[in-house]
Amino acid sequence: MRNKANILIIDDEEAIRDSFSQVLKREGYGAKAAKDGKEGLKFFKQDFFHVVLLDLKLPGPDGMEILRRIKEENPETPVIIVTGFATIESAVEAMKLGAFDYLAKPCSPQELRFIVKKALDSRKVFFENIYLREELRKKTEFDMVIGKSKAMEKVLDIVRRVSPSESTVLITGESGTGKELLAREIHNHSPRKNAPFVVVDCGALVETLFESELFGHVKGSFTGAYETKHGRFEVANGGTLFLDEISNIGLNIQAKLLRVIQEREVTRIGSTKPIKVDVRILAATSENLADLVRKEKFREDLFYRLSVVPVHLPLLRERKEDIPFLVDHFLQKYNKRARKSINSVSPAVKKALMDYDWPGNIRELENTIERAVVLSKGDEIGLEDLVYHGISASAPLFHSVGKKYKPLDEIEMEYIKTVLQAQHGNKSKAAKILGIDRKTLLTKVKKYTIQ
Ligand SMILES: Nc1ncnc2c1ncn2[C@@H]1O[C@H](COP(=O)(O)OP(=O)(O)OP(=O)(O)O)[C@@H](O)[C@H]1O
Numbered sequence: 001m002r003n004k005a006n007i008l009i010i011d012d013e014e015a016i017r018d019s020f021s022q023v024l025k026r027e028g029y030g031a032k033a034a035k036d037g038k039e040g041l042k043f044f045k046q047d048f049f050h051v052v053l054l055d056l057k058l059p060g061p062d063g064m065e066i067l068r069r070i071k072e073e074n075p076e077t078p079v080i081i082v083t084g085f086a087t088i089e090s091a092v093e094a095m096k097l098g099a100f101d102y103l104a105k106p107c108s109p110q111e112l113r114f115i116v117k118k119a120l121d122s123r124k125v126f127f128e129n130i131y132l133r134e135e136l137r138k139k140t141e142f143d144m145v146i147g148k149s150k151a152m153e154k155v156l157d158i159v160r161r162v163s164p165s166e167s168t169v170l171i172t173g174e175s176g177t178g179k180e181l182l183a184r185e186i187h188n189h190s191p192r193k194n195a196p197f198v199v200v201d202c203g204a205l206v207e208t209l210f211e212s213e214l215f216g217h218v219k220g221s222f223t224g225a226y227e228t229k230h231g232r233f234e235v236a237n238g239g240t241l242f243l244d245e246i247s248n249i250g251l252n253i254q255a256k257l258l259r260v261i262q263e264r265e266v267t268r269i270g271s272t273k274p275i276k277v278d279v280r281i282l283a284a285t286s287e288n289l290a291d292l293v294r295k296e297k298f299r300e301d302l303f304y305r306l307s308v309v310p311v312h313l314p315l316l317r318e319r320k321e322d323i324p325f326l327v328d329h330f331l332q333k334y335n336k337r338a339r340k341s342i343n344s345v346s347p348a349v350k351k352a353l354m355d356y357d358w359p360g361n362i363r364e365l366e367n368t369i370e371r372a373v374v375l376s377k378g379d380e381i382g383l384e385d386l387v388y389h390g391i392s393a394s395a396p397l398f399h400s401v402g403k404k405y406k407p408l409d410e411i412e413m414e415y416i417k418t419v420l421q422a423q424h425g426n427k428s429k430a431a432k433i434l435g436i437d438r439k440t441l442l443t444k445v446k447k448y449t450i451q
């Protein structure tokens, strides 16, 4: 795959187009040539190119203009300027616009090969940097587990005690309750903290691919195995492997996983040579694993191996005392990202956040605050910034919009909608809250054609 990079040449001189194409194709690259800027942009939009070789002096839109357009569309694509009149000024201007480097015509095949290779390497570094920045961001921002409630204090107490050990931990909890964050926390407070923390999403891949993802494979072991691949167990060596949504793995892989955990060695698909691995396992699930064991969808022996220390994360609505602290935490986090300084939420917002029952748990709260920070125009979050149906729909209900007041019918409809949504569509519960009987509610739902 490495040599299959695709290069776009934009030059009005046929001789240059031909010689460049030849040199690049001989190197094993793909090359496509455009005779002017218009055609170049057309190709650039149609196809994917790793590097662009661009002549500055072109008929129609000139090189500078093309460079600008390419950088707008794909800022990570290195553009090498090729020009016959290599004046310093145009070079400097092109570099300011984000050109990668400069090649003066006439140039030798070696020069061309060298500069293209350099550009391709720079792409790699660019993406590696994104990855590193992302990791760094996670390290600095995700570091904090907020939990002042009794329920969370219990959880954090277990975490403190279990982190330094080698024990396998099974983290359970509904979506958005913080399972991954907790797993990172355990890793970060373990003696393995300077080694990798590797996440495997067990629900993401079909079984065969998943097996190779976990254990690796050797070249040619199945169709599509072009190169030998290290499995996640090998990547996590010395560190922690986090098996997320563990309930999703099939019985076949469960058996293999169990063996790896017991023997502490993996065998790549297509190989017979076992490789020693030293990995601590953390697992998470939003399902009831014990239930799956009863239904024979999950191996009992693996279940016991994984749940040496079980940790359960409570729903957010079961620990509402944490909400104000979480709100503060997320305000700071998203202020920083949005370069804003919103320090507080209005009392009405505070109440709305406490009253809501957060089916999406902390992730939903985090998203709500993120959106509010982005939307907010002042230095305090107001109800109008909570564009979340469950919370805010009821709030502006009684306000006039402009100078116009809403008719009663409309308010009734909106209010019924809000309550129904908050009760996840449960009509009996909604009717009870609204103080009407179920039948009346059904009539009104029909009248207003509420979904
Ligand atoms: N106690 C907490 N303190 C601060 N932030 C938290 C806390 N719990 C969760 N978060 C944040 O909420 C978001 C969701 O958490 P996380 O991804 O760990 O949940 P999850 O249980 O793995 O969810 P899912 O099942 O949807 O994958 C993350 O951005 C996380 O940083």
Ligand SMILES: [Mg+2]
Pocket (backbone or CB within 6 Å): 179, 180, 244
């Ligand atoms: Mg998760």
